Amino acid sequence: MSRIVSITAIGLLLAVATLPVHAQSGKGEAKAKKLYCWNKGSERICSDTLPQDAINNAREEFSAASGLRRGEVERTLTEEERAEAAVAAAQRQLDLAAEQTRQRTEQAMLSTYENENDLRRVFVERTGIIDNNVQTARYNVASLRDALVSLLGTAGDRELAGQPVVEKQAASIRQRHTELVAQLRMQNSFEQQRRALDVEIEETLQRYRLLKGVATDPRG
Structure with a gap:
């Protein structure tokens, strides 16, 4: 027993x-x-x-x-714990793959680019696209702001004259305001992308210099 x-x-x-x-x-x-x-x-x-x-x-x-x-x-894992363990294992595989990719990329970088100027050319197209997006968004924001200020001025003049703001005019004001807010968000997004690209470029150049065993570029 x-x-x-x-x-x-x-x-x-x-x-x-x-x-x-x-x-x-x-x-x-x-x-x-x-x-x-x-x-x-x-x-x-x-x-x-x-x-x-x-x-x-x-x-x-x-x-x-x-x-x-x-x-x-060890105690038997719950379904949730097994799922978490599977996710963690998958993440480890992704991290390993990323590290292997980084190593291959660095070897390709050394064998492909003779100097920093060659490497900088890789980013020219991306830089041009983002800069164009930033400039376009800024132009749109300025235009929409001017249009909104004009509409608000007209509406204010009518009120000062004791006349009501008609619905069509009020709708135009709401529409321009909505468009302005959307363009401001877009402009902010593009400007963040540009700053992130600057960081990426500098980190890539720093890594290239380290791999090449050269001194830091005095322009940095």
């Missing part, structure tokens, strides 16, 4: 050590038996069998013959 008691790990070892000699040197199958210890709430449970409700618990395993610790089993 299974023996299940609440006992500390030290108590377990003492109990096993005091077993009769014949109990420790029985048949081969008896020597292979294990003792399991796991936590159940605040209790430490030890038994020579593992109940169904403890299968997923973290536990320690001891030899029933010698009382020596034979191993440890």
